[in-house]
Amino acid sequence: MSLRTLHKNQPHTENNSPSSESEDAYIEELKRQAKKHREGRRKSPYKIDPLAPYKGVIPRFFLINRHVIGLLLGGLLAFRNSLPRDRKRGLRSFWLRFFALLVTPFVKKELRNELFPVQLRRRLEMLGPTYIKLGQVLSLREDILPKIVTEELKNLLDRLPEVPFEVMEELIRFNLSDPLEEVFTYIDPDALGSASIGQTHVAGLFNGEKVVIKVVKPGIRDTILTDINLLTLLGYFLEIIIPQYQPQRLISEFCDFTAKEVDLVNEADNAETFQVNFADYPGVVFPKIYREYSNENMLVMELLEGYKPGDSRVEYLTETNRQKLIYNGAAGIIRMLFKDGFFHADLHPGNLFILPEGKVGFIDLGMVGRFEEKTRRQMLYYFHALVTGDIEGAARYLTAMASVGKGGNLQAFRRGVTDLLRRFFQQTKTGRFSMGKMIVESLGIGARHRVFFPVEMTLMVKALITFESVGQMLDPKLDVPGVSEQHVAKIFEEQFSPRALTRELMRGAPEFIDMAVRLPKIFADSMRYLDERVNNPRNENPLEGLKSAIITGSCIVGGVIAIVMNGPVILWLLLFGAGFLFYLFGK
Structure with a gap:
């Protein structure tokens, strides 16, 4: 039986087109990997070599070093280009113009007239998937980086050129334990999506269900693991130069997230955890995972048949469906963050689906964030204070989550945050102030006063900003604090209900029972010691000697x-x- 492939016009997310040079380089790399794969067809298409990430460290190091030097030289050209016209005449700024002229041949021709943030974005794209993801994370750090840089990094392409279907088909065959023709009735050769790590295709099962096959691209795992090794070394170096920004910790956390994304078993585990957490809430949907066809290289999951928030069909939604979508979307994000402490850490409109009956679907679950129980409670109290207008409470709870760096000023940070919150609540009614932006600005105040927060705070902000932007697409007059307060109030009711409190008490029951059993002995030993001290006092002089x-x-x-x-x-x-x-x- 031969595999039947159907060419379908699948809706693609609108993304930025990659630059011609980076696309050509990427396609050449794919051809190289495909050729290498064909030559070793009898072996695994995935390189099973534990030393592979280390073997590529040296050439990768020189490549990265070349781009870093190019970026620095390009920054000099960008500064020269930004000078006013009168400073480019005669001998004014002579040495700057002279050195810029000298380094011009060492900067790529197409980047010489670009602004520094554009050069940074383009070079991250050229360096590949790890650095694209790093740039996407840095785009959220408005508390550390200038706004012009973070805004440009938000334009990082998240759709890369496709791997040829014949290569993908061979990878799929390798990852299946049964013949491909006995598992799928068809596979669409046109990719549904092509991101930095994986590529997806729509397929059909023999029971009539439509699924999405996500496959790790060839060579990507070794590249990412090599980059992680280099980034780890970079973290040690930056910790010496700029310890106030905790670069080693930030890079370590980023590397941990990225390494997990390469193993698709983690994404399957995350999807099933979300399904369990939302089993009682049908308005939020996560794709079903087909474990029998999935492994660390390939993931087969349910196709959510809906459309993205930016689709033109949104215009035809009824007001009732719009309000359902807003309500369910808010419920999903707020429950993830403040009830479960397990949330989607790479949330953007491209990872959301509008489903029938006002339901909301979440996809691309490889990157998740976790709040420890103490942090989750503090975040809940902080967010509750925000949506209810409790300025002092919000400042107090935010300060409780902070860690103070060397030379930090916690009191100055708290005063700055209090002033920011007052401005926020004054502008809430006009709709000119974003709650996500307000939290980002709070983190920025913290950076100025050497006060830092867990990386999960940044990922949480991304989720809140996505909720705000998508919600305002559906309802331009959306009252974000008002909608959020409804769901936070429900979490409070559940958390402090008699049943929940009883459950909390029962959780500590073993320790309580152990203490109760030992209490008579502790009391008897204490009385015996007291009796000895009273009836047989020692005459030793404590100052003797x-x-x-x-x-x-x-x-x-x-x-x-x-x-x-x-x-x-x-x-x-x-x-x-x-x-x-x-x-x-x-x-």
């Missing part, structure tokens, strides 16, 4: 001073001798 110890120490210190000041030998010998005698017989 203190006088001789002071004299001994004084003699030794005096002897050291006599030596340093070139005093008579007989003097320091007598002092050391006296100190020794008091030590032996002073008691």
